[in-house]
Amino acid sequence: MNQSLDNEFCAIIDFGSQYSQLIARRVRENRVYCEILPHSTVAADLKSRPLKGVILSGGPCGVYEEGAPTLDPAIFELGVPVLGICYGMQVACQTLGGEVTPSEEREYGDTALIIDEASDPLFGGLPERLQVWMSHGDRVTSIGDQFRAIAHTESSPLAAVRDKDLRFYGLQFHPEVTHTRDDGKILHNFLYKICRFSGDWKVRNYVDHAVEEIRAQVGDERVICALSGGVDSSVVAMLLHKAIGDRLSCFFIDNGVLREGEAEQVQELFAGKFGLDFRFIDATDRFLEVLAGVEDPETKRHRIGHQFIEEFREAAKQFEGVKFLAQGTLYPDVIESISPNQGASVTIKSHHNVGGLPDDLEFELVEPLRYMFKDEARQIGKEIGLPDAVVHRQPFPGPGLAIRVIGEVTPERLEVLRKADAIVQTEMAKLSDYRRIWQGFAVLLPVRTVGVQGDQRTYDNVIALRIVESSDGMTADWVYLPEETLARISSRICNEVQGINRVVLDISSKPPSTIEWE
Ligand code: XMP
Numbered sequence: 472m473n474q475s476l477d478n479e480f481c482a483i484i485d486f487g488s489q490y491s492q493l494i495a496r497r498v499r500e501n502r503v504y505c506e507i508l509p510h511s512t513v514a515a516d517l518k519s520r521p522l523k524g525v526i527l528s529g530g531p532c533g534v535y536e537e538g539a540p541t542l543d544p545a546i547f548e549l550g551v552p553v554l555g556i557c558y559g560m561q562v563a564c565q566t567l568g569g570e571v572t573p574s575e576e577r578e579y580g581d582t583a584l585i586i587d588e589a590s591d592p593l594f595g596g597l598p599e600r601l602q603v604w605m606s607h608g609d610r611v612t613s614i615g616d617q618f619r620a621i622a623h624t625e626s627s628p629l630a631a632v633r634d635k636d637l638r639f640y641g642l643q644f645h646p647e648v649t650h651t652r653d654d655g656k657i658l659h660n661f662l663y664k665i666c667r668f669s670g671d672w673k674v675r676n677y678v679d680h681a682v683e684e685i686r687a688q689v690g691d692e693r694v695i696c697a698l699s700g701g702v703d704s705s706v707v708a709m710l711l712h713k714a715i716g717d718r719l720s721c722f723f724i725d726n727g728v729l730r731e732g733e734a735e736q737v738q739e740l741f742a743g744k745f746g747l748d749f750r751f752i753d754a755t756d757r758f759l760e761v762l763a764g765v766e767d768p769e770t771k772r773h774r775i776g777h778q779f780i781e782e783f784r785e786a787a788k789q790f791e792g793v794k795f796l797a798q799g800t801l802y803p804d805v806i807e808s809i810s811p812n813q814g815a816s817v818t819i820k821s822h823h824n825v826g827g828l829p830d831d832l833e834f835e836l837v838e839p840l841r842y843m844f845k846d847e848a849r850q851i852g853k854e855i856g857l858p859d860a861v862v863h864r865q866p867f868p869g870p871g872l873a874i875r876v877i878g879e880v881t882p883e884r885l886e887v888l889r890k891a892d893a894i895v896q897t898e899m900a901k902l903s904d905y906r907r908i909w910q911g912f913a914v915l916l917p918v919r920t921v922g923v924q925g926d927q928r929t930y931d932n933v934i935a936l937r938i939v940e941s942s943d944g945m946t947a948d949w950v951y952l953p954e955e956t957l958a959r960i961s962s963r964i965c966n967e968v969q970g971i972n973r974v975v976l977d978i979s980s981k982p983p984s985t986i987e988w989e
Contacts, residue, residue: 474915478521478671479503479504479521479523479668479671479672480501480504480505480506480520480521480522480523480670481498481504481505481522481523481524481525481526481662481666481668482505482506482508482517482520482524482525482526483495483498483505483506483508483525483528483569483582484508484509484510484512484525484526484528484542484546484559485489485505485507485510485527485528485530486510486527486529486530486532486540486558486559486562487510487528487530487531487532487540487558488528488529488531488556488558489648490528490529490556490645490648491528491529491806491944492507492803492943492945493607493647493648493805494507494528494647494658494733495507495802496782496844496942496943497647497655497658498526498658498662499672499844499847500655500669501655501658501662501663501668501670502671502673503524503662503668503670503672505526506674507528507806507821507843509544510530510540510541510783511540512543512838513543513545513546514543514545514546514548514549515545517546517549518549518555522549522551522665522781523551523666523667524553524554524662524665524668525546525549525552525553525554526553526555526556526661527553527554527555527556527558527559527560527563528556528557528558528831529556529557529558529559529560529606529607529645530557531558531927532558532574532830533573533608533609534558534561534562534565534571534609535571535573535609536837537676538836539562539655540562541562541566542562542563543707544564544567547566547567547638547639548637549561551638551666552638552639552640552661552665552666553638553639553640554639554640554641554642554661554670555639555640555641555642556642556645556646556647557606557607557642557644557645557823558607558609558642558667560611560632560641560642560643560925561607561609561611561641563611563639563641564614564618564641565631566609567615567617567618567634567639568615569611569613569614569615569618570611570612570613570614570907571609571610571611571612572609572610572611572612573608573609574608574609574610577606577608578605578606578607578608578610578626578627579605579606579609580604580606581604581605581650582602582603582604582605582624582625582626582627582644583600583601583602583603583624583625583958584600584601584602584603584622584623584624584630584631584644585599585600585622585623585624586598586599586600586601586622586631587592587620587621587622587623587756588622588637591621591633591730592658592660592664592665592666592672592710593621593631593633593640593657593660593661593665594621594622594660595656595660595664596652596656596659596660597656597657598647601652601653602650602651602652603624603630603644603645603646603650603651603652603653604644604645604648604651605624605627605643605644605645605973606645607613607643607701610629610643610982611629611632611643611852612856613627614629614632617634617635617636617732618632618633618634618635618639619632619633619634620632620917621633624643624644626641626873629641629643630642630643630644631643631644634864635839640661640665642657642921646658646828647803654989661952663915664815673848674847674851674854676898677847677851678713678851678854678855681710681714681839682710682713682714682932683714685710685711685714685715685837685839686714686715686836686840688795689714689715689718689794689795689837690837690879691718692718692793692794692795693718693719693720693790693792693794693795694711694715694718694719694720694793694795694796694797694837694910695719695720695721695783695786695787695790695793695795695796695834696708696711696719696720696721696722696797696798696799696837697721697722697724697779697783697797697799698721698723698737698741698749698797699723699799699869700733700736700737700740700741700864700868701799701861701864701866701867702799702839702845702848702852702857702861702863702864702866703799703800703801703845703867704798704799705741705799705852705857705861706799706840706848706852706857707747707797707798707837707838707853708721708741708747708797708841709852709855709856709857710839710851710855711797711837711977712745712746712747713825713855714792715842716746716957717746719747719797720748720749720750720789720790721741721747721749721750722750722751722752722782722783722786723737723738723741723749723750723751723752724752724753724754724779724782724786725751725752725753725754725755726747726754726755726756726758726775726778726779727734727754727756727885728758728762728775728783728870728871728872728873728880728885729871729872730867730871730872730889730892730893730896731889731890731892731893731896734751735773738751740858740860740861745971746988750786750789752786753765754778754782757778757782758775758778759880759882761774761775761777761778762775762873762880763773763879763880763881764879765879765880766878766879766988767872768780771849771870771874771880772870772874775869775870775871775873776869776870777841783796783834788833792804793834794834794835795834795835795836795837796834796835796836796837797836797837797838797839798836798837798838798870799838799841799848800838800840800841801841801843801844801845801848802841802842802843802844803844803845803943803944804839804957805842807840810876813929815837843945845866845942845943846942846943847942849862849863854894855900863914865908865909865910865911866909866944868987870887871977872889872892874886874987874988874989875888875892875912875913875915875988876888876914876915877914877916877917877988877989878917879917884915887915887932887968887969887971888913888914888915888934890967891913891915891934891964891968891971892912892970894913894960894963894964894968895911895912895913895936895960895964896911898956898959898960898963899911899938899952899956901956902952902953904957907940908938908939908940908950909939909941909944909947909951909984909986910937910938910939910941911936911937911938911939911950911952912936912937912938913934913935913936913937913964914934914936914937914977914988915932915934916932916933916934916935917932918932918933919931919932920933920972921972922965922972922973924972925966929969930973931971931972931973932970932971932972932973933956933971933973933974933975933976934962934964934968934971934973934975935974935975935976935988936957936974936975936976937949937986937987937988938950938952938976938977938978939981939986941981941986944957944986945981946980946981946983947980947986948980948983949977949978949980950981951978957976960974961974
């Protein structure tokens, strides 16, 4: 890693908590560069990094469970402060000679924390009584001589502990979730007052860093880039262009499952602009062929993923010996696709740009946004001069409308969805707070219901509206658009789109639902 990106580094060791990514987001929001590392990380892995702090995440196991992840004790000898959260606290206390008592019962939810040592720098700026979020089974029940308790709850005398020389803190609760009403102060205090980070991580530094890394990775070789026109791949294309100029060729592949007018819009934005070598491939027929007769969403994803690779293999033949393929993979895609036995959260679905790649892929991947969150990708886009229309584009999944046509994807069903979705996009864009919406779109359901139009009985399909707010797509809340907007969307779809006689609104959050219906 280069100095400008990584002159200070916080390691988050992941014991499998659903909140590990949230910890990383909170740390980045504090302008501290961090990465999530597997629990198999040992002190030697960290020695070459400019480490200033370590956070041990929570996790689903009990420390006594067979196969429960352990911690390398040498991490405590690296000379940097360590913060253990929940399982991270238990495994650290166990490693350092404390005692953990297993429990069948989970303590879950809001709890009042009483701070016993208000002068501790970790609690700077906090009241002596604080609502915190607990979610644990086992708990630390005894600590060695070198520790002391600094906060308790009614049922946990050791809700927060620290050792004498400020090198280790353990918290039984989760400071990273907003249900802990500390206004982010505990993590902030840990990073600034205890680890003494300077907080100079900025997206601006990242542009220069990425350019250098790309040059180091690809040398004098040529790179082809999958440019979809979304913010992630557009940023990647611009970074590569900055790094290697005309040794970059961007391919826009029309996979036949794009939204109305999308192929034309992307061409208009990029063809002949920014000095990019932009090439258009119409692969509609080939994609629709591999999708014919397929209803299962994972099969759709895999077939689309494989077809993309086929298209790139073909595209690469336009040049001699292309070794590198650039993609807009983001950190959440990487985290969501890591398997549980590598230490991070469970695989929910295969993102086609990470999980679905064939084993015999002969390109080396260039993924400059691999450690970035969506909001950071947007900031980088702004920084390198992409137009607002690209920077603030709503995310659109790689498998496109294929996962929004529920059931079989046919040209006719795609056309119905495309028309309905175009109405949603047009009406949504009229809202003054449009940017508050993370994604809003139509889904075509494989259900027919009875309706009446004029004097005619109809028996047609249903469109569902999915409109959500989110900060990174990992969690989401449904949005209630103004009634007149909803009414206009509904009446326009029923009147203008043949084959639809009913529009319903999806009022589910993620979790337990997901954003896409699939
Ligand atoms: P879910 O449905 O998992 O979606 O709640 C979370 C976010 O990810 C987008 N998404 C994808 N993006 N390739 C992508 O680039 C994919 O295969 C893919 N699948 C889902 C989805 O639109 C939402 O923003």
